[in-house]
Every structure is written in structure tokens, then in C-alpha cells.
Amino acid sequence: MEEQDQKIKAVHDAMDILNGKWKISVISSICYHSSRRFSEILNDVKGISNKMLSKELKELEKNELVTRTVLDTQPITVEYKLTDYGQSLRTIIDHLSDWGMAHRKKSMYK
Amino acid sequence: MEEQDQKIKAVHDAMDILNGKWKISVISSICYHSSRRFSEILNDVKGISNKMLSKELKELEKNELVTRTVLDTQPITVEYKLTDYGQSLRTIIDHLSDWGMAHRKKSMYK
DNA sequence: CGGCATCCTTCTGGATACTG
DNA sequence: CAGTATCCAGAAGGATGCCG
Numbered sequence: 238m239e240e241q242d243q244k245i246k247a248v249h250d251a252m253d254i255l256n257g258k259w260k261i262s263v264i265s266s267i268c269y270h271s272s273r274r275f276s277e278i279l280n281d282v283k284g285i286s287n288k289m290l291s292k293e294l295k296e297l298e299k300n301e302l303v304t305r306t307v308l309d310t311q312p313i314t315v316e317y318k319l320t321d322y323g324q325s326l327r328t329i330i331d332h333l334s335d336w337g338m339a340h341r342k343k344s345m346y347k
Numbered sequence: 348m349e350e351q352d353q354k355i356k357a358v359h360d361a362m363d364i365l366n367g368k369w370k371i372s373v374i375s376s377i378c379y380h381s382s383r384r385f386s387e388i389l390n391d392v393k394g395i396s397n398k399m400l401s402k403e404l405k406e407l408e409k410n411e412l413v414t415r416t417v418l419d420t421q422p423i424t425v426e427y428k429l430t431d432y433g434q435s436l437r438t439i440i441d442h443l444s445d446w447g448m449a450h451r452k453k454s455m456y457k
Numbered sequence: 458c459g460g461c462a463t464c465c466t467t468c469t470g471g472a473t474a475c476t477g
Numbered sequence: 478c479a480g481t482a483t484c485c486a487g488a489a490g491g492a493t494g495c496c497g
Contacts, residue, residue, distance in 0.1 A: 247447030337357030
């Protein structure tokens with residue numbers, strides 16, 4: 238197999254884990270705050286429902302991108318953090334953020 | 348609004364354009380070949396159907412990420428290229444590719 | 458070759474209500 | 478607070494066939 242094919246396949250593999258409408262936004266919410274609670278993420282990611290957030294977080298946890306810690310407060314709080322592995326997406330998130338900003342600027346002049 | 352919120356929103360804006368299961372893979376197929384025909388992309392992106400590819404390409408064209416050129420051959424050939432704007436995603440694609448490779452390696456030892 | 462049209466199934470995801 | 482459960486509409490997406 239050629240190098241390009243490998244790369245295209247690798248991109249697809251990456252997107253397989255980062256699938257869904259919200260996954261990347263959820264990750265960025267956590268990563269820009271180092272630690273984040275359920276309700277905070279719900280607020281960060283505009284438009285997401287609790288059901289979807291719950292589902293996305295579970296998948297991220299299964300793929301070892303985030304950790305979930307229940308704090309014994311009253312009422313309970315749950316803290317989500319990125320694993321080191323999840324942190325390795327930081328560069329990509331930053332680039333996407335920059336690109337998104339640039340795009341917004343571009344769209345304004347249309 | 349705070350800086351983090353801006354960034355999270357920017358990421359979401361970016362993902363709004365790059366939505367769908369296939370968009371990023373399609374872009375990577377084109378960008379790793381500088382120019383690519385319909386049937387070639389169909390082969391590059393494993394699992395995509397012609398219907399989906401057609402739809403994704405249209406959306407990418409509408410968002411000015413790719414250009415579509417019909418060549419007057421017999422039978423006709425259609426060439427897709429990234430615009431400069433589309434090229435600006437190259438860094439992200441490369442990072443995603445690297446990340447995907449690393450992930451595959453990681454998964455192997457589970 | 459590069460699609461579009463049609464049919465049909467599966468998945469996505471929103472709204473609302475409820476629980477420990 | 479941090480979810481789960483249920484219901485349901487609409488979108489995504491696969492298979493197949495047709496066309497210039």
C-alpha cells in the first residue's frame with residue numbers, strides 16, 4: 238500500500254473515534270478548562286442536549302480520551318478530565334479553533 | 348465572552364463545515380494527491396457510496412473548499428482540487444493522520 | 458465516467474419526564 | 478447535580494438502477 242493510502246486511512250481511523258456532531262466540541266470544552274463538570278460542558282457546548290452529552294462522554298471514556306471522577310459532595314459532582322492520550326489532541330483542537338475563527342471572518346465578507 | 352468560550356465556539360464552527368462521517372476523509376484524499384477524480388476518491392475512501400461522495404463533494408464545493416472541473420474527454424472526467432482555502436486545512440489533516448496512526452498502534456496492544 | 462433518482466432502513470438527536 | 482428512560486421526527490446513508 239502506498240503512503241498516501243496509509244495517511245488517508247489513518248485520517249479515517251481518527252475520525253472514527255471523533256465521530257458524531259459533538260465529540261470534538263466536548264473535548265475542546267474539557268481541554269480549555271483542564272477539568273470540567275457535566276453541567277459546565279452542557280453550557281459550553283451550545284445546543285447539545287444532556288442525552289447526547291451523556292452518550293458522547295461515555296464513548297470518549299470508553300476510548301480512553303477522558304476520565305470520569307465522582308466527587309463525594311452533596312449533591313454529587315462529576316469531574317471530567319482529558320487523559321494524556323486525550324491531551325494529545327490539543328494541537329488539533331487549537332488548529333481547528335484557529336481555522337474556525339478564520340472561517341468566521343471570511344464568511345462575514347460574503 | 349471569555350477567550351475559552353470563543354475557542355470552543357470556533358471549534359464548533361469549524362466542525363459545522365467539516366460535518367458528516369466522510370468530509371475529512373474526502374478532503375484528505377484530494378489533498379494527498381493534489382488533484383483527484385470522482386472514481387479515485389471513491390476508491391480512496393473505503394466504504395463511502397457514490398451517493399454520499401456526490402453529496403459531500405457538493406457541500407465542499409459550496410463552502411469553497413474544493414473546485415470541480417469537467418474535462419472534455421470521452422467519456423468525461425471530473426477533476427477535484429482543493430482551493431487555497433481548502434489547503435489551509437492541510438496542517439489539521441496531517442495532524443489527524445499522525446494521531447490516527449498513533450492510535451492504531453495503541454489499539455494493537457490492547 | 459460521473460453522477461442522479463428512488464426506495465428503504467438505520468441512526469441521530471431533540472423534547473420531556475423521571476430518579477438517586 | 479448528573480444523569481436515565483421513552484417517544485418520536487427527521488436526517489443519514491446503503492443498494493440498486495438509470496442516464497448523458
